[in-house]
Amino acid sequence: MISCYNLKTGSVTMWKIGNVAIKNKVVLAPMAGISNSAYRRIVKEMGCGLVFAEMVSDKAIYFKNHKTLDMLQMNEEERPIAQQIFGSDKDSFIEAAKFIYENMHPDIIDINMGCPVPKVSIRAQAGSALLKNPEKIKEIVSAVVNAVPIPVTVKIRSGWDQNSINAVEVAKVIESAGASAITIHGRTRSQGYSGKADLDIIKKVKEAVNIPVIGNGDIVDPISAKKMLDYTGVDAVMIGRAALGNPWIFKEINEYLETGTLIDKPSFNEKIDMIFKHISYLKEIKPEKLVCLEMRNHIGWYIKGLKNSTEIKNKIYQTTSINDIISILDDYKKELGE
Numbered sequence: 442m443i444s445c446y447n448l449k450t451g452s453v454t455m456w457k458i459g460n461v462a463i464k465n466k467v468v469l470a471p472m473a474g475i476s477n478s479a480y481r482r483i484v485k486e487m488g489c490g491l492v493f494a495e496m497v498s499d500k501a502i503y504f505k506n507h508k509t510l511d512m513l514q515m516n517e518e519e520r521p522i523a524q525q526i527f528g529s530d531k532d533s534f535i536e537a538a539k540f541i542y543e544n545m546h547p548d549i550i551d552i553n554m555g556c557p558v559p560k561v562s563i564r565a566q567a568g569s570a571l572l573k574n575p576e577k578i579k580e581i582v583s584a585v586v587n588a589v590p591i592p593v594t595v596k597i598r599s600g601w602d603q604n605s606i607n608a609v610e611v612a613k614v615i616e617s618a619g620a621s622a623i624t625i626h627g628r629t630r631s632q633g634y635s636g637k638a639d640l641d642i643i644k645k646v647k648e649a650v651n652i653p654v655i656g657n658g659d660i661v662d663p664i665s666a667k668k669m670l671d672y673t674g675v676d677a678v679m680i681g682r683a684a685l686g687n688p689w690i691f692k693e694i695n696e697y698l699e700t701g702t703l704i705d706k707p708s709f710n711e712k713i714d715m716i717f718k719h720i721s722y723l724k725e726i727k728p729e730k731l732v733c734l735e736m737r738n739h740i741g742w743y744i745k746g747l748k749n750s751t752e753i754k755n756k757i758y759q760t761t762s763i764n765d766i767i768s769i770l771d772d773y774k775k776e777l778g779e
């Protein structure tokens with residue numbers, strides 16, 4: 442592992458997954474329907490060290506499903522980037538990993554062993570269902586490691602349920618199968634998103650393996666990011682929900698880790714301008730109808746808590762054109778802008 446010394450604080454910030462250098466300790470979580478190329482470009486500009494692309498199905502890649510192939514779009518400026526795959530069958534994992542490596546050239550392939558949604562974990566026996574079967578984990582991870590010449594990582598939860606917390610055992614299996622890093626979300630599959638992420642299990646996983654570990658769950662600000670890093674000793678932290686409508690969180694955490702300073706929150710104008718940028722990046726990869734649909738949620742997140750936000754959200758929900766969205770936001774800016 443290489444490292445680079447921060448002169449201001451003496452802290453080590455750069456780290457590596459396999460041969461992939463990562464400039465800081467803050468990474469974007471894979472989030473289905475969110476972590477596409479447009480969103481990843483935005484968080485990258487805000488200082489995110491590594492982005493995980495939303496999960497794609499191994500079978501959908503295998504059968505060259507067009508919608509899924511579209512989801513694989515990535516941009517040079519997003520590097521380093523990890524593309525996540527979910528599935529349950531070794532052979533289609535191999536095919537999907539090879540296809541993605543050969544056609545999209547991500548820096549890392551990530552395997553999903555954490556998804557709790559029934560469609561994935563029960564119907565497809567994929568995602569977190571794999572946690573119940575360490576033998577299968579070994580088989581899949583070694584197969585993917587042998588199939589592509591780039592680092593392979595795995596994202597897990599603490600276990601299937603409270604009675605089967607096996608993240609330490611699973612992490613050792615993953616390491617012995619040749620993976621280059623592990624992300625652990627400190628919740629069981631049956632917890633979904635309820636309760637609190639368990640920092641102790643994250644710490645145990647970090648202590649049990651020699652490959653880098655990324656800690657995940659409930660990081661909402663610089664303080665909670667530092668707490669996870671200090672308490673568990675993980676190499677980096679992964680941010681999911683707290684980055685929705687708040688890509689500035691990456692800058693805030695980096696600044697805090699490097700200098701101990703809490704920087705100012707983005708202004709009203711900065712938020713609206715970020716929405717405009719988000720729309721323009723999305724326009725490059727999706728048709729207008731999808732841009733409008735996708736931006737509905739994002740705009741809600743960006744303007745949450747601002748004056749008249751509910752009224753603006755309702756207006757945005759009724760529009761189906763980008764020009765209308767922009768004109769609603771322009772008026773909002775005239776009304777409240779600084």
Ligand SMILES: Cc1cc2nc3c(=O)[nH]c(=O)nc-3n(C[C@H](O)[C@H](O)[C@H](O)COP(=O)(O)O)c2cc1C
Pocket residue numbers: 470471472473474475495496525553555556596626657658659660679680681682683
């Ligand atoms: C909308 C949404 C979509 C998600 N999609 C994925 C996914 O595709 N792959 C995955 O491994 N985890 C997925 N997750 C889980 C996150 O990566 C992360 O583990 C979880 O949100 C906990 O982190 P947080 O507390 O920072 O949000 C998703 C979470 C959310 C909220």
